[in-house]
Amino acid sequence: MKTLRTEVAVIGAGTAGMTGYRAAKAGGKQTLLIESNVYGTTCARVGCMPSKLLISAADAAHMLHVAPRFGVSPGQVRINGKAVMERVRSERDRFVGFVVESVDGYPAEDKLHGHARFISPTQLQIGDHTLVEAERFVIATGSTPIVPDEWRAAGPRVISSDAVFDWDDLPESVAVAGTGVIGLELGQALARLGVRVTIFGRGGSVAQLSDPEVLQVARRAMTDELDVRFKTKVVDVAPQSNGLGVIVTSEDANGKQHTEQFAYLLSAIGRRPNVHKLGLENTGLQRDHQGIPLYDPHTMQCGDSHIFIAGDANNERPQLPEAADHGRIAGDNAARYPDVQPGLRRTPLAITFTEPQIATMGSSYSELCVSHAGRFAIGKVSFENQGRSRVMLQNKGMLRVYAEYATGRFLGAEMIGPRAENIGHLLSWAVQAGLTVEAMLDMPFYHPVVEEGVRTALRDLAHHLQHEPAHDCPCVDCTPAP
Numbered sequence: 498m499k500t501l502r503t504e505v506a507v508i509g510a511g512t513a514g515m516t517g518y519r520a521a522k523a524g525g526k527q528t529l530l531i532e533s534n535v536y537g538t539t540c541a542r543v544g545c546m547p548s549k550l551l552i553s554a555a556d557a558a559h560m561l562h563v564a565p566r567f568g569v570s571p572g573q574v575r576i577n578g579k580a581v582m583e584r585v586r587s588e589r590d591r592f593v594g595f596v597v598e599s600v601d602g603y604p605a606e607d608k609l610h611g612h613a614r615f616i617s618p619t620q621l622q623i624g625d626h627t628l629v630e631a632e633r634f635v636i637a638t639g640s641t642p643i644v645p646d647e648w649r650a651a652g653p654r655v656i657s658s659d660a661v662f663d664w665d666d667l668p669e670s671v672a673v674a675g676t677g678v679i680g681l682e683l684g685q686a687l688a689r690l691g692v693r694v695t696i697f698g699r700g701g702s703v704a705q706l707s708d709p710e711v712l713q714v715a716r717r718a719m720t721d722e723l724d725v726r727f728k729t730k731v732v733d734v735a736p737q738s739n740g741l742g743v744i745v746t747s748e749d750a751n752g753k754q755h756t757e758q759f760a761y762l763l764s765a766i767g768r769r770p771n772v773h774k775l776g777l778e779n780t781g782l783q784r785d786h787q788g789i790p791l792y793d794p795h796t797m798q799c800g801d802s803h804i805f806i807a808g809d810a811n812n813e814r815p816q817l818p819e820a821a822d823h824g825r826i827a828g829d830n831a832a833r834y835p836d837v838q839p840g841l842r843r844t845p846l847a848i849t850f851t852e853p854q855i856a857t858m859g860s861s862y863s864e865l866c867v868s869h870a871g872r873f874a875i876g877k878v879s880f881e882n883q884g885r886s887r888v889m890l891q892n893k894g895m896l897r898v899y900a901e902y903a904t905g906r907f908l909g910a911e912m913i914g915p916r917a918e919n920i921g922h923l924l925s926w927a928v929q930a931g932l933t934v935e936a937m938l939d940m941p942f943y944h945p946v947v948e949e950g951v952r953t954a955l956r957d958l959a960h961h962l963q964h965e966p967a968h969d970c971p972c973v974d975c976t977p978a979p
């Protein structure tokens with residue numbers, strides 16, 4: 498076995514790992530980037546980019562579907578599944594190509610291929626070929642979709658999101674398990690592209706929402722358009738005898754079972770951080786119940802050790818911009834160690850690209866019920882009669898905004914509605930800037946724009962801050978039942 502020595506070893510060449518590698522190099526350290534799979538990152542290969550490509554095709558189909566309501570008739574709509582998937586794959590390959598080009602630009606001696614595993618706090622074994630000795634480490638190993646073993650046993654027609662973007666045609670039908678971000682984004686996109694889709698949600702959750710009023714509106718918006726069955730569990734999955742599909746048995750809240758056939762079952766029930774085959778038991782690090790090392794979210798340092806953890810691997814906020822921020826902080830601190838410094842953490846912002854879009858920014862309702870119980874007020878707006886939303890036939894949804902009683906400081910918001918991706922930015926910037934509701938209402942609002950709906954919600958919030966008692970949370974943990 499070959500032995501390599503380096504100052505910093507970065508495990509995983511995804512977004513967090515690549516950013517971490519560049520930060521450690523910028524800190525003047527000899528750095529080795531270790532990757533077990535192909536280069537290209539989860540985001541570009543099987544995540545953010547191909548999913549948004551599929552959603553854009555679905556948006557185009559949907560626009561034609563609603564056009565007659567404006568008096569515009571597009572004629573007979575045909576969806577060419579092969580052409581849809583061809584564009585998804587070719588544009589995806591283009592994005593992946595840019596990432597691979599970046600990695601190609603790194604010096605050859607900085608890269609190593611193989612699965613890394615700690616065999617001591619300062620040593621990694623890479624496959625069966627190399628021993629790496631390093632002074633500091635960045636764990637940036639990402640996450641893996643969860644597919645329960647009993648579903649996987651039904652064969653190759655049980656898939657995760659990874660498989661969707663390699664299809665060369667759209668299937669006739671897909672059962673989706675999970676009403677989280679992936680289940681709803683992909684489920685709605687496929688349904689809008691003419692695929693027969695049923696989405697099973699074992700509870701009542703909708704993506705990342707926690708506000709009960711927004712959740713209620715979101716459930717209605719989803720069930721109005723899609724076959725979403727809340728409070729319905731997938732209890733059995735078997736292969737079809739011809740091997741061309743799966744037989745899915747589900748059970749609703751009354752215990753009633755239903756058996757249906759689909760071409761695929763897409764498991765979208767969450768992703769697990771890749772910390773289990775890493776030999777972390779050989780590092781001496783303290784770990785939580787999921788096996789993730791305890792770390793400081795401002796420095797990414799695990800305990801007071803020379804090991805840092807970034808991106809989906811730490812499961813804090815499994816999103817692309819966070820992976821990049823984590824990676825930068827971890828790589829920088831690995832280079833500076835032991836002089837570790839807090840890095841820039843931004844206000845939380847999460848966007849789900851369904852239609853209506855879903856956005857949460859700043860502190861969520863469920864977080865405020867814990868941190869500010871009895872000390873925050875709520876304002877809201879429904880988009881049903883909001884002028885511009887109605888003009889665009891996108892008048893569905895609700896925004897709820899939160900502020901602190903004593904100071905009037907804006908704390909966060911949850912919404913489903915039109916242009917949530919833009920409103921999400923606006924409101925998360927306001928949280929990060931520490932604005933009060935009063936200061937936000939002094940800002941310009943044009944006409945007619947969806948942001949006038951934000952103003953309505955803020956005016957309502959200002960009123961509640963002045964005249965009403967503090968919002969009393971009905972529950973301590975408001976997360977919907979799983």
Ligand SMILES: Cc1cc2nc3c(=O)[nH]c(=O)nc-3n(C[C@H](O)[C@H](O)[C@H](O)COP(=O)(O)OP(=O)(O)OC[C@H]3O[C@@H](n4cnc5c(N)ncnc54)[C@H](O)[C@@H]3O)c2cc1C
Nearest residue numbers: 509511512513533539544545613638639808809815816817
């Ligand atoms: C379908 C889907 C859609 C998404 N859409 C969005 C979106 O719209 N917006 C958004 O912000 N986020 C989105 N995300 C989330 C986003 O893709 C991830 O948060 C982000 O890519 C995580 O980056 P990472 O660097 O932590 O992990 P990754 O990019 O997965 O990198 C981890 C790397 O580590 C390697 N590795 C693992 N273990 C080892 C080991 N032991 N040795 C060596 N190498 C190892 C892996 O092979 C992998 O290359 C989406 C995710 C999915 C699945």
Ligand SMILES: NC(=O)c1ccc[n+]([C@@H]2O[C@H](COP(=O)([O-])OP(=O)(O)OC[C@H]3O[C@@H](n4cnc5c(N)ncnc54)[C@H](O)[C@@H]3O)[C@@H](O)[C@H]2O)c1
Nearest residue numbers: 675676677678679680699702765766767768815848849979
């Ligand atoms: N637009 C985006 O930013 C975007 C898009 C896709 C994915 N992502 C990231 O990827 C992560 C993973 O997405 P996801 O949708 O897989 O996870 P998720 O955590 O968003 O949703 C998982 C869903 O599965 C349900 N569930 C869990 N266990 C189950 C079981 N045994 N049976 C049935 N249902 C079960 C949960 O109640 C939940 O509704 C997200 O947290 C997100 O950060 C982000």
